[in-house]
Amino acid sequence: MAEISVSAALFSVEQVLFSLGQLPVNDQKAVQKDVEHLDVCLRTLGANLADMDGNEGSEQLRERVKQIRDVAFNIEDVLAEYMYNVSHRFHRHRISDKYDELAYAFKFWNPLSSVHELVSKIAGVKTEINSIVELDQLRFPNGSTRTSGSTSRQQVAPYIPGYEEIVGFKEHVEALICQLTSQESRIITISVVGPGGSGKTTIVKNVYESKRIKRRFDCRAWVQVSQSLDIEELFGSMLKQFCESRKKPIPGTNTHDKLRRYLQGKRYVLVLDDIWRKEHWESIHKVFPRGSKGNRIIVTTQNSNVASFCAELPDFIHNLTALPQPAAWDLFCKKAFQPTNGQCPRELEDLSQKIVKRCEGLPLAIVAVGSLLSKKNKLPLEWKKVHDSLGFEIGSHSDLSTISKILLPRYTDLPTHLKNCFLYFCVFPEDYPIDCMTLVRLWIAEGFVSRNGGETAEEVAERYLNELIERNLVHATRLDFDGQARYCRVLYLVRGFIIRKSEEVNFFSQIRERDACPNKKIRRVSIDNGCSILSQSMDLTSVRSAFLFKRGNVSASAIEDILRASKFVRVLDLRDAPLDKFPEAILLLNLLRYLCLRNTKIKEIPNYIKKLSYLETLDLKHTRVTTLPKGIFQLCNLRHLLIYWYRLMKYATWDFVVGVKIASGISGLTNLQKLSLIKSDKHHEIVKELGALTQLRKLGLVDLRRDGGKCLCASVEKMKHLSTLDVSSTNMDEFLDLDYMQSPPPHLQRLYLKGRLQQFPGWISKLDNLFRIHLKWSRLQNSPLHALQELPNLLELEMVDAFTGDELVFEAGGFKKLKILHIKQFEQLNRVEVEQGAMPMLQKLSLWKCMKLEMLPLGIDNLTQIEELLLCDMPVEFTNRLQQNHEDHEMVRHIRCIKYFVLQADGCWPLENPS
Known part of the structure; x- marks a missing residue:
């Protein structure tokens, strides 16, 4: 597991080698060879650690792994300090480079001093590495021999006795027996897939041992497929079991050929329990003869991809999800209250339900926890202790260790x-x-x-x-x-x-006021109550990532203290923090790559954000920022710029989403992949600059004027990777003039247009990959349905005041894959017709505030797959037709869920049931 720290150090090595490439040649030579040597050493350490993982049996070996991890951490820290000192060199703007060079010169900063300091600290790290090499005789570029203590990595998924009851899986058992005993003469492979502890082995074992299956087949065998497959050993085990099931002598050598000849002409059933890889299946199944005796192979696996690969058809894949709550409760009670015939005492019922909920329907977990509790005193205090510690004791408590035994090999793999x-x-x-x-x-x-x-x-x-x-x-x-x-x-x-x-492995720590100062390097932390004193009592210089996630009422000053003590942070997520202004300490985090200030009350971003030259993600969603500074344009590594907020309580209104204003200059951010939502400018300079952002996957633009449409189309045509386009005009009466694209982005999947349309853009009909389109306040005079109905992959269509006509007709054969349809705020609409064969896959239909639509869509009974009808602020005449005593009720009897809402002035949504 220590190779995780090695991989982090290797990432720092790559960053340093890149930065050294920016220095004069002579300066590079002074340190590059040393850094490259660290790279080689780290890769060797990582390879040896990978061999050790899961096999740290002795205390000596565990201590050696810890020493290697500490060395890797030290290497990362040394390189991080160097990168921190030279990070100003990567603004990539000539004017700012000159300015920064003067500034650093004024502070007497010398790049060579950082290089010399790095060389000196690398020498110290080399000494640590050499001491480990001497102790363990690891193979290094100038050394020999191999690591000690390596053992076989073969691990077999255990069959867990003690929960053979089939609870909640009756349908799977019956289906398995049916498929095993069917008259299909060809060989059939059946896959049973699910997470560890989901009951795969238990279900198959019960089916395998049933009398119906024993009578059905001439011979049978059950083998577990180990993580490190020994194919000949596996075939030998199969042959032995096949012979023993018929009380026949076991053939001698040549297992591979003997197995094939033995099975020729026989009807057999084989269980391959816990297959890990597709290659394992390929190596095994090709040995079996392709006779016409109705042979069956059952595969259990935790890998969905492997399950699909082994089974020929989806019908032969049994995906075990969680036990339903009643079955989970029954199984728990059987195990936890064995002496009392499975009856839960009233005073323990609430705690028991909570414990079962934490097991999340996994039979193995339910049985393990139930067995543990069966040995405890039936006291609420005792059971609460188990509830509170559940999940943290799975590796330490004997009754729960089976869970860890199943997870550990999956993790090690x-x-x-x-x-x-x-x-x-x-x-x-x-x-x-x-x-x-x-x-x-x-x-x-x-x-x-x-x-x-x-x-x-x-x-x-x-x-x-x-x-x-x-x-x-x-x-x-x-x-x-x-x-x-x-x-x-x-x-x-x-x-x-x-x-x-x-x-x-010191991967993550949650720090609280009660925590003592830990004697270890902390890499990732979550900030909790009391961090104001933690910054003084804990060494946070090794922190690389810090998170908040609504944990406690942390003050803005405490956050500032933490940030000043964690200067090497790469990831900072302060969403929901009580901040109303941008923390100045963030500007000291030169190595920052990810900054999230989502859901804060920050109104302004300082221009000096340009100092964060490595920043890749800037998440300002749902803040109060309305303008971005020009310093943003110097963040040449920026890939995701996410900034907008919702006006809550105003859904389906024009100003529901608010974008931000930026100056011209965005064309320099050529690495951007997501940009949403920015405001267009009066002269469309920003819109023109967008054409340089050819790597964009998502673009959100608001306040577009009609005469800017042609510029936008020209820019969007250059974005060959664009998958999401979101465009809004300046106001509800402004037109979007977008019919200028001959070659729209071929991978466009989501299209959101908000604003009037003189005519429906013809290029939309060419979007074969489009699966979602929203048309809001389009107010088209002609129905858009004809232009949309042939889109081959359209799954969701939302229209808000998109058509001024009085009739919408969904033609036969149209919208073949559509699953969700929203029709909202159509002022003149009084008739909707669904022809036979239209929208055959529709599952959800929403009708909102169509005040002249007084009757149900004609042909709604043709929508055989529909599951939900959602109505909001519809006329009384419309909802009356849904009542059980009305003849139109028969048209919607097949719809499982019908809901009617009324949006009140205060924004509440009381439910009225029309039936």
């Missing part, structure tokens, strides 16, 4: 970059909604992401996240239309495991 990303979830508070794109930007700022070929860092980081989700270590809690995760989390007990691991 992760490559270093994914270990960093996985541990990062301990940074967020329990039950905190983790935005995936925020997480991606944080990972990049931390240096966890290595670019690969033509991919951007963001694309690589998204791939990292998807891999953790596929491994069932992280769970997507909300998906976007394109299937990408928007929010994610880890299970509560997994979070406990992560916290324990992060503490072992």
Whole structure:
């Protein structure tokens, strides 16, 4: 696990080597060789640590790992101090460079002094490395031999006895038996997938041992697939079990060929328990004969990608999610209250429910915790102690150690970059909604992401996240239309495991007033109550990341103190902090790469923000900033500039979203990928400059005048990677004149247009990748539906006062993939028709404040997939037709959820049930 600290040091090495390239050649030579030697040493340390990971059996080896980690931390600190001192050299603007050179000259700053100091400190680090090499005889460029203590990495996922009851999975069991005993003659592979402890092995074991399955097949075998696959050993185990199940002698040598010949002409069932990789499956399944006896293979795995790879069809993939609450409660009571026949005492019921909730439906966790509590006194105080410590004791308590045993090999199997990303979830508070794109930007700022070929860092980081989700270590809690995760989390007990691991490697600490001064280097901290004294009692010079996340009432002065003590910080997230002005101490954080001040009351950003020359993300969402200083334009590394805020209580009004004013000069920020929302200027100079931002993925522009439309189209055509475009005119009566694009961005997925349209822009119909479009206050004289209905991937359509006509007709065959439709504030609309075959996939329909629409859409009963009808401020005549005693009620009987709201003057939304 110490290789995590090595990877952080390697990131610093890359930064230093880049900075040395800016020095004169003679100055480079003075230190570059030493830094490159550190790079080689760190990579060797990392390779040896990767071999040790999970095998630190002796106290001596654990101490050696700690020493290596400390050396890596020291290297990172030495390099960070150098980068801090030379960071002013990277403004990349000639005028400011000259100004800064004079300023630093006035302070008698000499770049060579930093270089010489770096050389001196590297010499000290070399001494530490040499002492470790001598002790452990690690293989270095000028040395030999290998690390001691390396052992086999083979780890087998254990079968956990003691919870063989099938609770809550009856449907999966019946489906498995049905698929195993079907008359299908070909060989079929069935995958059972889910996170560790979800009951995969238990379910399959019960099916495997059932009399129906034993009678059905000539022979059978159950093998566990180890992390380090020994294929011949695996085949030998299969052959032995196949023979024993028929009471036949076991053939001798040549396991591979013997197994194939033995199975020829026989009907067999095989369970491959806990497959780790697709390559394992490829090595195993090709051995089996392709007969027509109805052979069956069941694969269990924690990796969704592996499950899909093994099973031929989606119907043969059983994805085990959490137990439903009643089944989870029954299983818990059976284990926790065994002597009393599973009856929970009334005084323990509330605590028991909370404990079951924390197990989040995982059978293994429920059984482990229930078994632990069955040995405790049935006292509320005793059970509260278990509840409060649950998740933090999974590695230390014998009854809970099985959870750690399942998670540890999965963690050990992760490559270093994914270990960093996985541990990062301990940074967020329990039950905190983790935005995936925020997480991606944080990972990049931390240096966890290595670019690969033509991919951007963001694309690589998204791939990292998807891999953790596929491994069932992280769970997507909300998906976007394109299937990408928007929010994610880890299970509560997994979070406990992560916290324990992060503490072992000094990855993260939550500091409070009661904490004693720790004798360790703190890398990431969350700021809590009492930080005003912590800055004086704790050494925070090694802190690289600091977070707030609504933890306590921290004062602005306490935040300033913390920042002044943490000058090497790269990530600073102060969202929701009680700040009404920009903390001056931030300007001292020369190495800052990520700055979030979201949901604060800050009104102004100082021009000296230009000092933060490494800044990649500036998140000012929902602050009160209305103007950005020109200093922003000197942040040449800036990739994400997010700045706007909502006027709450004014949804569906023109001024709901507020953007910011900027001066001209933004064309220099050529690394920008997200820019939202900025105001256009009177002469469209800013709009023209946007054409230089060819790396943009998201652009949000407000206050566009009609005569600026042509300039905007010219700029947008140059943004070949653009996926989101959000444009608003200056006011509700101003036209958006945007029909000038011949080649719109080919990857555009989201389009938001707010303002009048003289005619519907023809280029929109060319957007084959578009899955969401919002048209607000367009007031088109002709219906936009004909131009939109053939878009092949459109999933969501929202229209607010988008059409002045009295009729909307959704034609047969149109909107083939549309799932969500919002129709709002159509003043003249009195008729909606849905022809047979239109919108066959529609799931949700919203109708808001269409005051002349007095009857249900004709053909709404044709929408067989619709699940929700949402109505707001609709006429009484309309809602009356929904009542059960009205003949139109039959048209909506198939809709599972119908809701009607009234928006009152105070912004409340009381529910009225029309049925």
